[in-house]
Amino acid sequence: MRQPVRITVNGRELEADADTRKLLVNLLRDDLELTGTHFGCGTGTCGACTVMLNGRCVKSCCVLAVDADGAELLTIEGVANDAPHPVQQALAECHGVQCGFCTPGMVLSAIELLQDNPAPSDAEIREALAGNLCRCTGYVNIVAAVQLAATRMAQGDA
Amino acid sequence: MGYIGQRIPGRNNLRLARGAGQFTADVQMPNPCFMALVRSPYAHAEIEHVDVSAAQGLPGVIDIATAAEVAQATRPFSFARPPEVEVNLADMDGKRLREYALAERWVGYSGRPVAAVVAEDPNTAAEAAERVAVQYRELPVVASAEDALKPGSPGAIPGWNDNLVFHTRYAKGDAASAIAKAPGVITGRVQVQRHVPVPLEPRAFVADYSTRTGRLTMYASTQMPHTDRSILAGALGMASEDVQVIQPDVGGGFGCKVPGSDEEVLVAFFARRLERPVRWTEERSEYFLACGHARETWFDFEAGYREDGKLLALRIDAVADIGLPFGAWVQSSVTAYCLPCGYAVDHCEVSMRSVVTNKCKWGGYRGFGKEAASFCMERIMDRIADAAGLDRVEVRLCNFIPADAFPYGQVSGALLDSGNYQGAMAKLLALVDQEAFRQEQAAARTNGRCLGLGIGFELTPEGCSMPNSDFLQGWDGATVRMDPGGRVTVLTGVTSPGSGNETGIAMIVADELGVPLDTVTVVQGDTDRCPYGLGNFSSRSLMIGGSAALAAARELREKLLSVGAKMLDADPEDLELANGEIRVAAAPAPPAADAPRNPGGPAWSVPIRRVARKIYSHAFGAETAHVEPGLESTRYFRIGNVHHQPETEGRLSFYPTWPFMAVAVVVEVDVETGFVEVLRCAAVHDCGTVVNPTLVEANTHGGIAQGLGAALYEELLHDDAAQLLTTTLMDYTLPTAVEMPAELSVAHQETPTAATPLGAKGAGESGVAGPMAAVASAVEDALGVEGLALMTLPLKPERVWRSIREVAGAVQMGETA
Numbered sequence: 001m002r003q004p005v006r007i008t009v010n011g012r013e014l015e016a017d018a019d020t021r022k023l024l025v026n027l028l029r030d031d032l033e034l035t036g037t038h039f040g041c042g043t044g045t046c047g048a049c050t051v052m053l054n055g056r057c058v059k060s061c062c063v064l065a066v067d068a069d070g071a072e073l074l075t076i077e078g079v080a081n082d083a084p085h086p087v088q089q090a091l092a093e094c095h096g097v098q099c100g101f102c103t104p105g106m107v108l109s110a111i112e113l114l115q116d117n118p119a120p121s122d123a124e125i126r127e128a129l130a131g132n133l134c135r136c137t138g139y140v141n142i143v144a145a146v147q148l149a150a151t152r153m154a155q156g157d158a
Numbered sequence: 159m160g161y162i163g164q165r166i167p168g169r170n171n172l173r174l175a176r177g178a179g180q181f182t183a184d185v186q187m188p189n190p191c192f193m194a195l196v197r198s199p200y201a202h203a204e205i206e207h208v209d210v211s212a213a214q215g216l217p218g219v220i221d222i223a224t225a226a227e228v229a230q231a232t233r234p235f236s237f238a239r240p241p242e243v244e245v246n247l248a249d250m251d252g253k254r255l256r257e258y259a260l261a262e263r264w265v266g267y268s269g270r271p272v273a274a275v276v277a278e279d280p281n282t283a284a285e286a287a288e289r290v291a292v293q294y295r296e297l298p299v300v301a302s303a304e305d306a307l308k309p310g311s312p313g314a315i316p317g318w319n320d321n322l323v324f325h326t327r328y329a330k331g332d333a334a335s336a337i338a339k340a341p342g343v344i345t346g347r348v349q350v351q352r353h354v355p356v357p358l359e360p361r362a363f364v365a366d367y368s369t370r371t372g373r374l375t376m377y378a379s380t381q382m383p384h385t386d387r388s389i390l391a392g393a394l395g396m397a398s399e400d401v402q403v404i405q406p407d408v409g410g411g412f413g414c415k416v417p418g419s420d421e422e423v424l425v426a427f428f429a430r431r432l433e434r435p436v437r438w439t440e441e442r443s444e445y446f447l448a449c450g451h452a453r454e455t456w457f458d459f460e461a462g463y464r465e466d467g468k469l470l471a472l473r474i475d476a477v478a479d480i481g482l483p484f485g486a487w488v489q490s491s492v493t494a495y496c497l498p499c500g501y502a503v504d505h506c507e508v509s510m511r512s513v514v515t516n517k518c519k520w521g522g523y524r525g526f527g528k529e530a531a532s533f534c535m536e537r538i539m540d541r542i543a544d545a546a547g548l549d550r551v552e553v554r555l556c557n558f559i560p561a562d563a564f565p566y567g568q569v570s571g572a573l574l575d576s577g578n579y580q581g582a583m584a585k586l587l588a589l590v591d592q593e594a595f596r597q598e599q600a601a602a603r604t605n606g607r608c609l610g611l612g613i614g615f616e617l618t619p620e621g622c623s624m625p626n627s628d629f630l631q632g633w634d635g636a637t638v639r640m641d642p643g644g645r646v647t648v649l650t651g652v653t654s655p656g657s658g659n660e661t662g663i664a665m666i667v668a669d670e671l672g673v674p675l676d677t678v679t680v681v682q683g684d685t686d687r688c689p690y691g692l693g694n695f696s697s698r699s700l701m702i703g704g705s706a707a708l709a710a711a712r713e714l715r716e717k718l719l720s721v722g723a724k725m726l727d728a729d730p731e732d733l734e735l736a737n738g739e740i741r742v743a744a745a746p747a748p749p750a751a752d753a754p755r756n757p758g759g760p761a762w763s764v765p766i767r768r769v770a771r772k773i774y775s776h777a778f779g780a781e782t783a784h785v786e787p788g789l790e791s792t793r794y795f796r797i798g799n800v801h802h803q804p805e806t807e808g809r810l811s812f813y814p815t816w817p818f819m820a821v822a823v824v825v826e827v828d829v830e831t832g833f834v835e836v837l838r839c840a841a842v843h844d845c846g847t848v849v850n851p852t853l854v855e856a857n858t859h860g861g862i863a864q865g866l867g868a869a870l871y872e873e874l875l876h877d878d879a880a881q882l883l884t885t886t887l888m889d890y891t892l893p894t895a896v897e898m899p900a901e902l903s904v905a906h907q908e909t910p911t912a913a914t915p916l917g918a919k920g921a922g923e924s925g926v927a928g929p930m931a932a933v934a935s936a937v938e939d940a941l942g943v944e945g946l947a948l949m950t951l952p953l954k955p956e957r958v959w960r961s962i963r964e965v966a967g968a969v970q971m972g973e974t975a
Contacts, residue, residue, distance in 0.1 A: 021281045035184035036177020038409070040358050041442040045887035048358055076177030084176060092171035095852050098860065099656020100174025101358040101409030107175060126895040133887070135358050135410050136656055138859035139895040140902050 003066045009034070010078025018065040024058075025049040027065035028075060036076035036104045040133075047132030050105035051075045057112045059131070076104035079111060086149040087111055096145035098136030106132045110146045118154055122147065161665035161675055162916070165852040168658045169680075170407075179407040182362035182379040187435035190364070191220050193425055194283035194438075196273040196290045197447065198265035201301070201516040201880035202314070203294040205263055208273055213289040218282035221432055222290070223274045223424070225260035232427060234258050235393040235418060253318045255483060259393070259423040265294075266315060266482045267518045268881055269447030271420045276428050276436060301880040303454070303479035303513040314514045315482070323483045324512040326494040328570040331505030336471030340462025344545050348537045349950040350530045350930075352454035352479070352874040355523045355864075356892060357655070359409020360440040361449060363422045365429035374426055375402045379415055381655050382693030385629045386417035387685045393423045394430065405683030411655030412864075413522025414449050416629075416695065418485065421448075443885040450486065450521015451874055454479040455493060457534040462505075463542045467553035471505035472498055474534070478510065481517035488624075489520060492527035495570045499535045499617040500579050500818060501557040506569045516880045522695065524864060525618065529927035532616040536931030537949055540938070544947075550935065551587065551613055555580060565799070571809040572619070574816045575799045575911045575919075578844070579615065582907050586613070586820040586842045589905060595824065608827045609837070610940025614932030615820050619813035620920025621913070622696035623800045632797040632814055634698065635689035636706035638667055638714055639790035642774040644738070644767025646671060646678040648710075651691010652703025653683045657922055658853040659699035665849060666704050666916070670711035671718070672735025673766060689792050697920025700849060701815065705914050706795035713791035722769045724781035727760040739763045798913035815911045815919035817845040819858070821928035823866075823899070827940040832959030834870055834937055836899040843924055844907040847917035854921045855904045861925020862902065867893045868926065869933035873952050941966075 001020045006013070009032060016031050023042075028034045028051070037060060040048030044059040051060045052074035079085045087110045090096070097103050106129060113120060113128035120128070125146045126139070134142065173179065198205075210222045234256040261270050273290050277283035298312035305311055306321035314321050337343055364377040374396065380386045383403040391398040408415065421438055428436040440449070455478040462471040474497055478490035494510035543553040559566050561578040568574055592611065599609045623632030637649040648667050654660050660680040668675045681687060691703065715735060722740035723730040734743045741763030742755070755762055770789055772779070777787040801811040821841040827834050843858050871891045875883040884890040910917025934948045937958060943966040950957070 019279065019281060026280075029183075033186065034177075035181075036179070038181070038359070039183065039439065040360065041887050043442065043886050043888060046358060046442075080176070084172060088172065088175040091175045093167060095167035095171065095658075095856050097168060097171040097174050098658065098856060099357070099359065099408060099410040100170065100179045101181065101656070103175050103179075104177040107177075122900060126898070126900075130894040130896045133358060133892050133894060135356055135412070135864070135892065136860045137856060138861075138863035138902065139898050140859040141856060143895065 005065055005069045007068050007070070008072045010075060020064070020066050022065040023061055024063040024065050024068050025060040028060060034075050034077050038101055038104065040101065045133070047105040047109065048102050050108045050132060052108055052112065057109055076107060079107060085111065086152050087146065090145040090149040090152070091142065094141045094145035094148060096137060096141035102132055102134045106134070106142060110149065114150055114153060119150060160669040162669050162849050164850065166661060166665060166850055167852055169661045169664065181359055181407045181409055182364055182377050183439045185364050185377045185406060187364060187366060190435040190437050191276050191278060191432065192280040192283045192437050193428060194275050194280070194287040195271045195421065196275070196287045196292065198261065198268055198270045198272050200265060200294050200296055201268040202297040202299045203265050204297060205261060205265065205272060205292060206295050207293040209291040210273065212291065213275060213286040216282065216286050216289065218278040219275065219286045220278060221276040221428060223260065223427065225258065225262040225272065228260045228427060229258045229262055232258060232393045232423060233395060235389055235423065253323065255315055259420040259427065264316065267516055269444070269518060271424070274424050276432065299880045300515045301876060301878055303477050303515060306513045306515050307477065314516050321514045322511055323480065323487065323514050324491065326491045326510040328494060328508045329506065330569045333471045333473045333505040333507040336505035337460055337462035337473065340470045341465055342463045342545055343460065344541050345460045346541060346947065346949060348457040348459065348534045350453050350455050350533055351951055352451050353523060353868060353872055354446060354449065354451055354874060354890065355412035355414045357410025357412055357414065360442060360445055361415065361419065361421065362439040363425040364435065364437045365425045366435040367430040367433055369433055373400045373402060374430060375404065376426060377404050377406055378422060379408050380405050380417050381411045381415045381653060381695060382417055382629065383653060383683050383685050384651065384690050385693060388628070389418045390423065390426050394426055403685045405653055408655040411694065412524040413486065413526060413695065415655060416486065416522050442887060446885045446890060447882055448518055451481060451518050452489060452520050452523035453530055455490065455530045459538055461538055461542060463546060465546060467542055467546050467548045467556050469501060469503050469542060469557050472503050473507045474509065476510045478512050479515050479517065480512050480520050481515055482519045483514050484519035486522040487512055487520045489522065489527035493531045495572055496528050496531035496617065496619065497535065498569065499532050500559055500577065500615060501535060502559045508569060517876060524861065524923045525926045526696065526923065528618050528923070529616070529930065532927035533930045536614050537934065540935050541947060551583065554615060555583060567809060571811055572813060573799060573801060573809060573811040575814060575913055576909050577816060577818060578907065578909045579818060582818060582820040582842045582844055583615070585905060585907055586822055586840065589840045590822040608829055608940040610825050610827065610936040610938065611822060612825070612932040612934065612936025612939055613820070613822050614928040614930070614935065615818070616924070616927035617816060617818045618924045618927065619816045620697035620923065621702060621797050621814040623797065623812050623814065625802045625810065625812065629692060631692055632702060632800050633794055634691040634702045634706050635792060635794045636703060636710050637689050637790065637792040638707060638710035640714055640770050642771050644673065644677065644770045646673060647681060648678060648707050649681045649688045650703045650707060651689050651693070652699035653694045654699060655694055657699070657857060659703065662700045662849045662853055663704045663707050666708050667711045670708055670715055671766070673738050697922035701914050701918045701920050702795060702797055704849070704918070705916070706793055708915060709793035709795055710791040713793065714789055717773070717785050717789065718766060718769050720785055721773055721782050722764055725764050725769060725772065735766065739765050740769060814913040815846065817919045817921060817924055819843040819924050819928050821932050823929060823932040823936050825933060825936040825940055827937055827958065829962065832955035832957070832962065834933070834953055834958060836866055836933065838901040839899045839929065840903045841925070841928065842905045842907055844909050845921040845924065846910040846919040847908055848906055849916065849918055851906060854906070857921055858904045858925040859902060861923065862929050863893050863898060865926040865929030866898070866933065868951060869930045870952050871954070
């Protein structure tokens with residue numbers, strides 16, 4: 001069965017005719033070719049598919065595409081224009097990236113955290129990223145990067 | 159100053175952080191179709207009948223393959239034994255196992271592919287797979303190594319006379335008599351559980367076949383593109399030049415993305431049969447069921463020691479449950495090969511029985527068996543310390559191979575190239591103030607908190623180079639070319655699954671050619687473009703692939719210097735390459751350097767790009783006619799310290815470099831629940847010359863996270879029918895940012911190896927074993943219960959809670975706390 005879906009993705013209004021079984025992550029990846037959102041587990045555990053839906057982070061493997069009808073979505077492709085977002089820049093500089101598969105989801109969770117809490121402690125950063133698994137970094141440089149981004153965003157120099 | 163030794167973050171970081179990575183599942187192809195698999199729900203069964211009729215009628219279904227069709231169109235294969243190779247590691251004592259990508263009449267583990275479906279979209283493919291009706295006749299299941307070894311055990315594989323696939327034995331001295339004479343003797347069993355690597359990116363393959371060219375193009379999340387090409391060509395009966403394997407960005411490998419999987423062969427089979435792009439991305443549950451397990455091993459040990467803690471004699475009788483004998487089961491032999499790791503023992507006997515069961519085959523996993531060996535030895539060291547009433551660090555120091563004894567021949571014949579274990583331990587103890595910790599621990603106790611400190615040591619040999627192996631070899635190739643504009647391209651046979659070696663290799667080449675780092679491009683993972691190479695495993699990419707790139711860059715450097723010398727009218731010996739120019743070493747500082755050396759004479763320096771241009775554009779000129787045209791070199795590098803002639807060299811030694819790490823962890827244990835929290839972790843790592851400390855530390859951070867996961871959380875569990883119970887990330891739990899210690903530091907000691915030109919050893923697998931051992935030790939220290947020995951991982955709350963009560967009783971523990 002198919003059903004029309006109207007969503008706003010990264011500021012662009014889009015219409016798609018979606019299989020009612022289709023997951024939001026697959027709508028983004030297959031139909032809209034926004035492949036920065038990754039599929040890692042399908043059970044909402046790893047966080048590689050994290051996107052913002054109406055301003056809050058969700059695991060897009062746990063949302064049916066048709067349930068996103070009318071929603072506003074922000075994916076990794078929309079978090080910055082020409083210059084990278086401070087979180088992206090800090091992750092690159094702090095080497096908080098290795099294979100990079102978890103990174104887009106981490107970026108979105110970190111951006112959500114910094115919206116809610118511009119000066120988080122390390123423990124608060126770890127708590128906020130607990131829904132995003134990384135198998136490469138041990139999270140050491142990721143936590144450092146989020147701190148650096150927070151500092152720069154507070155100083156307004158990024 | 160050169161780049162080597164500098165802290166430089168990975169060159170792909172920003173691209174990946176912006177979501178612009180191109181992973182295999184991101185590769186776009188026109189008009190693709192999607193594969194789904196029918197997998198056996200039984201661990202051991204005969205297939206009586208496969209009925210695909212209900213799936214065939216489903217709209218959107220394009221093709222269904224049964225085992226018979228696959229057997230007709232392909233050849234049997236495995237990672238350990240590609241079709242064109244005669245030597246069969248699983249072909250011992252007449253034991254054979256020939257398997258195609260789909261099981262024909264027999265399944266030996268739950269999750270084994272039985273039939274395959276291709277449809278217009280993934281949901282239809284999945285639904286069609288569910289409609290395939292397979293009738294099985296269940297066979298007796300061998301669910302554990304213990305069962306497998308019992309006399310009269312049913313065979314895990316029909317036709318085999320027993321379940322033993324390989325028995326590895328090493329000995330030195332006379333362990334039995336030395337133990338009989340030893341002042342103290344301890345015995346026990348150390349157990350390492352069954353693990354999987356779990357890269358965040360699931361396996362993915364996308365293939366297309368062109369009838370016009372007769373070529374297959376395979377995009378694969380693989381670690382070894384050329385090996386993959388050999389296996390695919392062999393399995394499909396194609397010439398290898400008609401297969402192109404492209405490795406896009408890989409979202410982690412850790413050993414499990416070595417090639418030779420049923421699924422990949424099936425994707426290629428369908429692409430050729432349908433002449434249409436075929437895609438497959440693994441479900442996470444399929445990863446747990448069928449990608450490849452690792453590590454499940456027990457060690458029964460008997461150790462004789464002296465009052466001062468010196469280990470006099472050691473016997474280890476180990477058994478590994480390798481599941482079905484495919485792929486990377488050879489890890490169990492590596493475990494035996496490493497024992498007794500970094501310790502000198504005069505009398506030692508090691509036995510390792512690799513036993514088949516009806517579980518999934520082993521796949522490679524970071525550590526490749528070395529982590530189990532180190533964990534075993536560390537637990538033995540702690541038991542000796544406890545039995546002799548000695549400090550755990552002192553016992554290690556008194557048993558380490560002395561720093562002046564390298565190269566050191568270990569029991570198996572392994573030749574340990576270099577080491578300074580005492581140095582690493584001393585450096586660690588300087589970072590970890592034991593005295594201060596004991597005060598902190600005592601203070602915490604008065605508040606009812608149980609803190610503990612544990613120390614671990616690991617030896618992680620790298621650069622695996624097995625005799626008569628098509629894949630596990632200690633050589634690799636690289637091409638370095640400079641274009642007429644002076645830009646450099648490095649093409650390597652090694653690859654990166656996300657570990658950063660492309661950045662390290664670029665640094666090596668930039669230094670050798672004296673050019674800015676951002677003018678060097680590194681191309682990896684394309685069998686049409688890159689020189690033949692063996693890809694990524696055993697931490698080889700930087701130390702072997704980087705050495706090949708260094709050799710190729712050195713040839714270019716010589717040519718640039720030779721032409722540059724003519725252009726500057728100088729002796730090549732008086733020249734240097736740096737900052738993008740060739741200059742006379744005695745040149746003054748700018749701006750004077752821009753002036754001629756003497757009136758009307760040659761300049762002090764010339765930009766390298768101008769020399770390159772000259773070589774390309776003026777091949778017959780006075781300055782260039784003496785050199786071969788072009789600026790490209792392909793070189794192969796063979797690593798030192800590999801010995802494959804036991805008859806003449808007295809040994810068979812297949813690991814050239816032996817990095818090591820000493821590590822300390824501080825834990826807090828909740829006595830009421832058995833919950834363990836890791837508070838701090840500090841490590842001193844030694845991989846010889848460090849090309850890029852940022853990359854080595856980041857890799858080690860990840861290794862430590864995997865070691866802590868192994869110590870505390872991760873475990874594949876099966877029931878009595880060998881059904882896997884842990885098939886999601888909610889059952890097989892990885893450490894999150896919350897579980898990782900708030901303080902984690904990695905320091906370096908650099909003991910260079912003579913086996914590589916830069917003195918660099920491998921660094922990719924370090925960090926796993928040490929924390930496994932240190933956590934067990936720290937939990938014992940935290941509880942302070944005499945006789946408590948935590949010899950089995952993971953230390954889940956339940957296990958810790960039970961162990962406490964078994965040894966001490968609940969009431970007494972409450973008082974101690």
